[in-house]
Amino acid sequence: MEQQNPQANAPETQTNPDAGTTPSPTATALQRQNAAWVVEVVQSLGETTIIVPREHIATVCGFLKATPGLEFNFLSDVCGFDRGPEAEPRFEVNYHLFSTTKHHRVRLKVVVDENDAHVPSVTGVWRTANWHERETYDLFGVIFDDHPDLRRILLPDDWQGHALRKDFPLRGYEPYSLE
Amino acid sequence: MSAAVNIPPQFEIVDQPLDTQMTISMGPQHPSTHGVLRLELVLDGEMVVKATPDIGYLHTGMEKLFEYRKYQQGIVITDRMDYLNPLGNNLAYVMAVEKLLQLEIPERAQTIRVLFCELQRIASHLVWLGTHALDIGAMTVFFYAFREREKILNLIEAASGGRLTPSYFRIGGLMMDVPAGFERRVQQFLNDFPHAVKEFHTLVTGNRIFQKRTQGIGYISATDAIDWGLSGPSLRGSGIDVDVRRTNPYCGYETYDFEVPVEQDCDVWARYMVRMREMTESHRIVVQALARLKPGPVKADAPKVVLPDREAMKTHMDALIHHFLIVAEGFDVPAGEVYHAIEGSKGELGVYIKSIGGPKPARVHFRGPSFVNLSALPHIARGEMIADVVAIIGSLDIVLGEIDR
Numbered sequence: 001m002e003q004q005n006p007q008a009n010a011p012e013t014q015t016n017p018d019a020g021t022t023p024s025p026t027a028t029a030l031q032r033q034n035a036a037w038v039v040e041v042v043q044s045l046g047e048t049t050i051i052v053p054r055e056h057i058a059t060v061c062g063f064l065k066a067t068p069g070l071e072f073n074f075l076s077d078v079c080g081f082d083r084g085p086e087a088e089p090r091f092e093v094n095y096h097l098f099s100t101t102k103h104h105r106v107r108l109k110v111v112v113d114e115n116d117a118h119v120p121s122v123t124g125v126w127r128t129a130n131w132h133e134r135e136t137y138d139l140f141g142v143i144f145d146d147h148p149d150l151r152r153i154l155l156p157d158d159w160q161g162h163a164l165r166k167d168f169p170l171r172g173y174e175p176y177s178l179e
Numbered sequence: 180m181s182a183a184v185n186i187p188p189q190f191e192i193v194d195q196p197l198d199t200q201m202t203i204s205m206g207p208q209h210p211s212t213h214g215v216l217r218l219e220l221v222l223d224g225e226m227v228v229k230a231t232p233d234i235g236y237l238h239t240g241m242e243k244l245f246e247y248r249k250y251q252q253g254i255v256i257t258d259r260m261d262y263l264n265p266l267g268n269n270l271a272y273v274m275a276v277e278k279l280l281q282l283e284i285p286e287r288a289q290t291i292r293v294l295f296c297e298l299q300r301i302a303s304h305l306v307w308l309g310t311h312a313l314d315i316g317a318m319t320v321f322f323y324a325f326r327e328r329e330k331i332l333n334l335i336e337a338a339s340g341g342r343l344t345p346s347y348f349r350i351g352g353l354m355m356d357v358p359a360g361f362e363r364r365v366q367q368f369l370n371d372f373p374h375a376v377k378e379f380h381t382l383v384t385g386n387r388i389f390q391k392r393t394q395g396i397g398y399i400s401a402t403d404a405i406d407w408g409l410s411g412p413s414l415r416g417s418g419i420d421v422d423v424r425r426t427n428p429y430c431g432y433e434t435y436d437f438e439v440p441v442e443q444d445c446d447v448w449a450r451y452m453v454r455m456r457e458m459t460e461s462h463r464i465v466v467q468a469l470a471r472l473k474p475g476p477v478k479a480d481a482p483k484v485v486l487p488d489r490e491a492m493k494t495h496m497d498a499l500i501h502h503f504l505i506v507a508e509g510f511d512v513p514a515g516e517v518y519h520a521i522e523g524s525k526g527e528l529g530v531y532i533k534s535i536g537g538p539k540p541a542r543v544h545f546r547g548p549s550f551v552n553l554s555a556l557p558h559i560a561r562g563e564m565i566a567d568v569v570a571i572i573g574s575l576d577i578v579l580g581e582i583d584r
Contacts, residue, residue, distance in 0.1 A: 044515055045278055045517055046278075047518065073406075074405055074408065076520065076527060076546055077531065077544070079531050079542075079546075081533055081542045082542075094516075096529065096531070096546070098527075100405055100421045103426035103427065105520075127406050127558075128406065128407045128408030130554060131550065132551075153234065153235060154235040154238040154583060154584070155235060155238065163240060164242060164542075168243075
């Protein structure tokens with residue numbers, strides 16, 4: 001309950017510490033804790049992207065949520081991206097984190113291959129990840145290990161294929177038929 | 180007894196009370212599910228043991244469609260997501276693209292965007308108020324709320340030509356400037372609105388039946404609300420003071436004087452009070468935005484992105500060339516990825532756009548606040564009475580167009 005009622009006007013005049021050209025404090029904190037957690041840090045357009053090895057993603061999220069000063073207690077969004085059938089690794093999974101006390105944001109990115117599209121679930125860190133991960137599974141076919149209820153969410157249960165993959169045609173594989 | 184005779188033999192007639200749990204399907208045609216939401220309810224008597232939302236009835240593959248359309252064509256798709264807050268969707272999308280292009284938006288366009296977004300927030304909250312009260316059994320307020328909303332839709336129509344699908348914000352500014360006499364019409368609305376809010380309070384807030392139906396119902400603690408990713412009025416009803424307009428200001432919101440309403444009760448009533456107070460605050464912002472409107476350009480100075488004026492096309496060759504290229508081929512957006520969040524009427528509306536160059540996005544993803552807020556329903560509805568599920572859905576203010584996309 002300690003994150004209740006944060007000051008609307010934070011004492012720092014700079015509202016987004018990740019903005020600008022200075023190295024991101026989030027990435028620095030992660031690297032200091034465990035260098036294996038960070039593959040690459042990209043800073044562009046005022047946003048920080050940290051590429052995390054997939055086996056560490058749940059641990060990194062737990063660390064970012066619990067560490068004082070970072071306090072990423074709010075998972076805004078999880079979304080997938082398909083680089084195309086030829087690309088290797090093929091899929092990206094983006095996690096957009098926000099802090100309701102520090103008001104900063106960060107993006108974590110995990111890249112996985114098509115043949116082994118498994119990512120550890122972060123539902124143990126934030127329960128809101130449940131539906132986001134189901135959506136990513138439904139539309140991209142990325143499997144989230146240890147997810148409590150990994151079913152399709154937007155498309156019907158008997159749907160064939162994953163609709164947001166680049167090799168899935170816009171109008172489906174076959175013409176619509178009532179047969 | 181004569182009716183029972185006509186029942187076909189394959190149906191078993193049960194005239195004993197059930198002592199086991201019962202599973203019923205609520206929706207997708209149920210009027211209080213605000214569209215096509217189906218809930219699978221496991222009931223013990225009238226108590227909800229488990230509520231499982233079943234969504235996707237309105238899924239039309241909008242995120243897929245974005246990848247096949249040019250950036251400027253995507254604006255039209257955003258209108259159809261959260262159809263009660265289309266200008267908010269427009270804003271989130273165009274601001275994300277503008278961030279990729281690093282465009283500067285003129286002052287007047289920013290002010291008009293703020294003005295319209297706040298009007299749209301009031302309109303969205305009015306639909307919520309009318310339908311929420313209607314679900315609980317108060318029918319009258321629906322007509323009063325829609326009367327006020329009509330005035331806002333007329334203003335949006337006057338500027339953009341569309342009532343529900345305005346597509347008014349464009350990449351680099353606005354579709355066109357507001358018509359002559361627009362300020363006077365907004366002023367008329369602003370003069371009338373405080374009285375209307377007073378009417379709503381008289382009709383609903385003091386109503387003891389409404390209070391009994393909402394107070395202490397649908398409790399979600401502050402910690403749980405953050406854990407479930409609630410945002411907007413639903414989060415602020417649990418005592419968390421987070422508003423994207425304050426925490427990550429955009430469009431110059433940091434220069435406006437307004438309050439972020441927060442209630443501590445964590446129930447349906449608290450979420451009701453937050454939205455009612457928000458309408459008054461939005462009214463305050465519109466008053467300030469209207470006072471700030473100074474003549475000036477409403478489109479950014481970026482001829483390769485922003486469509487030229489009609490008159491310029493008739494006199495300048497390069498304007499005609501730019502127009503042809505933008506319409507026929509689109510404009511190149513540099514490779515990169517952005518996540519831009521705004522405070523929509525229902526919560527944090529985030530847009531993730533990934534560009535790999537070229538005139539079409541590689542991926543557009545909408546973080547719909549309704550989608551996330553609805554995902555918390557099983558947690559909130561657990562242990563409540565079945566009649567209160569309707570009140571809880573109303574208090575989360577969901578729009579299925581945005582959930583299913």
